[in-house]
Amino acid sequence: MRIPVELAETVAAVVDEGTLDAAARRLHITPSAVSQRIKTLEEQLGRVVLVRSKPARPTEAGTAVVRMARQVALLEHDTLAELGDDSSPDSRTTVPLAVNADSLATWFLEPLARLSAQHPVVFELHRDDQDFTAGLLESGTVMGAVTSRSTPVAGCRVSALGAMRYEAVATPAFAERWMPDPDQPATLAGAPLVDFDRRDDLQTRWLRACGIDEALPTRHYVPASSDFASAVRLGLGWALLPGFQSSSGLDGGELVRLGGPPIDVPLHWQQWNLRSPLLDAIAHEIVAEGRRVLRPLDTGR
Template sequence: MMRIPPELADTLAVVVDEGTLDAAARRLHITPSAVSQRIKTLEQQLGRVLLVRSKPARLTEAGTAVVRMARQMALLEHDALAQLGGDGEEGARTPVPLAVNADSLATWFLEPLARLSQRHPVVFELHRDDQDFTAALLESGTVMGAVTSRATAVAGCRVSGLGAMRYEAVATPAFVERWLPGPGSLTELGSAPLVDFDRRDDLQTRWLAVCGIDGARVGRHFVPASNDFAAAVRHGLGWGLLPRFQSQEALDAGTLVLLGGPPIDVPLYWQQWNLRSPLLDAIADEIVGEGRRVLAPLEEADGPVSRR
């Protein structure tokens, strides 16, 4: 019967995490040639190429399955040690890789992680990506759980609704005075500069389309960090769509104003490996509970699904 030696599978996971054999060797406190030999031995035993030795190193489809197993075994080991009343090596903490979209990370996502870290010997490795793409990190075994816009469960995972991130168009009063001198009309925004997160962010373009405005020739600033994006809007660089987490204080102070038009809701879901794991269950309880507390209910979500 073919078996996958856990130590060799762990080595493959470390190589992918670190990006190169040399970096993996430093983390494992062995030589690069020893790392290479472990990978070759595993490939020979399984009869498959597992690793593309590029910079950074990349997994093949077979390698992805092995790394997913290695991460699941590490999780189950943590649960077993916890049940036995021990945490392994003194001071050791179990790494928990998770994926999250930028706006959730900048607003509500860290608070439940802080509570979890106080109760469990874990460290979180966060992968930030657009919510439309975080599910792929689950499929590859890179992460154990993800905030995603995907309502259908990834194979081998379970899904729970979090809520909807509600975005509203805002700008500074000076920006409005310059670009929207007439009351009640948004048509001038067709020539006003806006702020996009990156070239995959179509939130502002979709909002313009809902308002009947052609955004094809609009000037765009690209600010690819959530807090910096909000700061760019607050500084008057352009208008943009922000969740109330990021705009409420400025709206209350009058340094930002609502432009009008419909809000856009982005439904969010929590997906994680479908394993019977007390640690994963605790993570889900905290994240799903926080999401449902601070986000708009999914049944109220309206408008097109967009990205950020």
Template sequence: MRIPFELAETLAAAVDEGTLDAAARRLHVTPSAVSQRIKALEEQLGRLVLVRSKPVRATDAGAAVIRLARQAALLEHDTLVELGDDPAEGARISVPIAVNADSLATWFLDPLARLSQRHPVVFDLHRDDQDFTAGLLESGAVMGAVTSRGAPVAGCRVSVLGAMRYQAVATPGYVERWLADDSAAALAEAPLVDFDRRDDLQNAWLASRGVDPARPPRHYVPASNDFATAVRLGFGWAMLPRFQSHEAIARGELVLLGGDPVDVVLHWQQWNLRSPLLDAIADEVVAEGRRVLAPVG
């Protein structure tokens, strides 16, 4: 059995764009042609590859085909560059990458900016918690990921980036109102800010101070810069990366609440596929991470 690249590419476009109509516009064909290609792929494989939901999503079999499509597109790009193809005359390859919100808001865009100036590439960034970005690698949705997972995803290689260091901070006015005595009882009543319901950094810090994490009231602010802004506006206390807090601490706009900082060790994982472009991305991302993040160990 062989999987025609055109059919695999069509499936990947459908999942990327979310609908068959949007995939048709991207591929410059009719929606009927997209539907026929996916049906032909399913008939050839003898299994479903696409769930016709809104948005559409790949089945497990479809995810394997999409991973093949992305790898084939990457290898084709590398070959054309090696043969001297002028990138200015062709479409730039899209590289999907998963990254956690705090890295995206602080250090991660700088290496990508340098890469985009040197290589014919555009980036499709998928933002998720660092504990879940590895899952996007496993599904074939992305080629590389910033993740807290140190064990290599199947078919991937991993490099340590460094530790994102978080410290508990709040405004002086907030501390005066809620935490004047710095007691566990006060912390149990003081409002805090969480990124979302999967954010456990504040819970870990509370537990280290002997406070039941279920007690305090919470604001949920699911965007990294807005999350930091909410803390600076006095919504509550939170664990902020040093990137986002050190200047405000120096100006006296935020104060440290004490307790041990929480270090989240980050890794770069990418497909274990020899590709000059993927290697260049890894080199830039790993070098930047090791330059700006706290050393591990």
């Protein structure tokens, strides 16, 4: 049995765009043609590849087909580059990547900008918590991911990036109000804090390390990295911020450290284990930048 590339690309387009109509516009065919292609593939495989929901999502079989389509597109790009093909200078290969919010807001875009200037590539970024980005690799949604997971995802290879260090900070006025004894972080028990979302456990980990009941503080939820940092700078609550986002405020007196232990979040780069000059170039830039700006993973506190 063979899977026609055109049919696999159609499934990937539907998954990317969310609907058959949107995939049809991308592929420059009619929605009925998209539907027919998917039906043909499902008949050939004897399996359903797409759940017709809104947005459409792949089944387990469909996930494998989408992964195949992305790998074929990548290999096609590398082959054309090797052949020196320049007949379509405006044609760019789409590379989906996953990254955690704090990396995206601080250091991750610089290597992508360099790559975009050097290669005919556009990036589709998926933002998620570093503990969950590896799942996007497993599903074939992305080709590479910044993740806290050091064990390689099946079919992927991993490189250490470094650790992002977080420290508990607040405005001086907030600290004076809620933490009258600057040497006793435990006095913060009644102070409101800021969480990114309900999966964010950094503040909870800090509370536990300081011997504070995690159920005591009230919590704001601000699910955007730059807005999260702004909420702290505006005095909405205290939180742990990476040095990228707190250093200028600390130097300028707009923020103060609250004490307690810093928390280091290890980050790794994982990507499909394919022989691909483009993927290798992406890994080289991202890993080099991560190792330049992040703390070495073996550095003590």
